[in-house]
Amino acid sequence: MRMVIFSDVHSNLEALEAFLEEADVKGADSLFCLGDSIGYGPNPNECLELLRGLGNATVLLGNHEWSAMNLAESEWGMNPVAFRAIVWTSQRLTGDNFAYISNLPLMAEWNSYCFYHSSAFEPEKWDYIRPGQRFKSKMCLDFAPRRIVCVGHTHQPMLLDDNGDQVLFMSLFSDGTTYLDTGESRLILNPGSIGQPRGGRSDPSYITYDSETRKIVWRRLLNYNPSVTAEKMLSFGLPAELAYYLTGLRQ
Numbered sequence: 001m002r003m004v005i006f007s008d009v010h011s012n013l014e015a016l017e018a019f020l021e022e023a024d025v026k027g028a029d030s031l032f033c034l035g036d037s038i039g040y041g042p043n044p045n046e047c048l049e050l051l052r053g054l055g056n057a058t059v060l061l062g063n064h065e066w067s068a069m070n071l072a073e074s075e076w077g078m079n080p081v082a083f084r085a086i087v088w089t090s091q092r093l094t095g096d097n098f099a100y101i102s103n104l105p106l107m108a109e110w111n112s113y114c115f116y117h118s119s120a121f122e123p124e125k126w127d128y129i130r131p132g133q134r135f136k137s138k139m140c141l142d143f144a145p146r147r148i149v150c151v152g153h154t155h156q157p158m159l160l161d162d163n164g165d166q167v168l169f170m171s172l173f174s175d176g177t178t179y180l181d182t183g184e185s186r187l188i189l190n191p192g193s194i195g196q197p198r199g200g201r202s203d204p205s206y207i208t209y210d211s212e213t214r215k216i217v218w219r220r221l222l223n224y225n226p227s228v229t230a231e232k233m234l235s236f237g238l239p240a241e242l243a244y245y246l247t248g249l250r251q
Contacts, residue, residue, distance in 0.1 A: 007152025011041030035062025
């Protein structure tokens with residue numbers, strides 16, 4: 001079975017369309033989207049409708065979907081730029097798409113894998129897991145129902161062991177970065193972001209997994225140009241900081 005894991009589309013229609021046209025994505029048996037399909041970007045409805053139309057995709061709830069449904073509670077917990085964008089988004093969501101995000105699950109499971117937006121430990125609190133965070137990594141893995149936990153949220157690719165240490169010391173996770181799963185280690189994977197990559201690179205990233213070869217591979221959309229989306233964000237009145245993040249001018 002071939003699986004694709006992706007996250008944090010953030011209303012970026014151009015990046016999502018480019019991602020869905022990739023050969024390994026089109027040939028996958030299952031897709032797992034780790035949440036934050038909306039927020040930040042200019043095309044929330046179009047992105048949700050594309051995801052809703054994928055018959056082989058499992059889409060999770062992220063903190064931006066939750067925030068769009070709970071604006072009063074979100075105002076104190078989000079940074080001002082993100083909150084401005086989610087207010088803009090919530091005002092434009094169609095009724096059907098609002099109903100869709102209202103029913104998204106917090107987690108999913110498949111074989112040795114489980115999927116969350118933030119962490120298997122208290123996933124509804126939207127905490128971040130980053131390299132070097134031993135306690136958070138241990139809590140995430142201890143509460144996970146499966147051996148491998150897939151999370152998004154940070155917008156940066158990652159592979160951690162149960163000590164919170166990076167297993168692959170490739171900070172930018174170039175296209176084709178590969179890890180062979182022996183079936184023994186507990187791991188935390190992060191595919192990075194489709195819609196708003198961070199960490200020094202502006203090309204979107206995702207993960208493929210083949211159950212026959214047991215290879216976990218980080219892929220990049222190397223030919224994607226974020227300028228079209230960034231220009232739309234500015235013309236639609238979304239915060240300029242988000243357009244700068246998208247093009248790599250600010251990290």
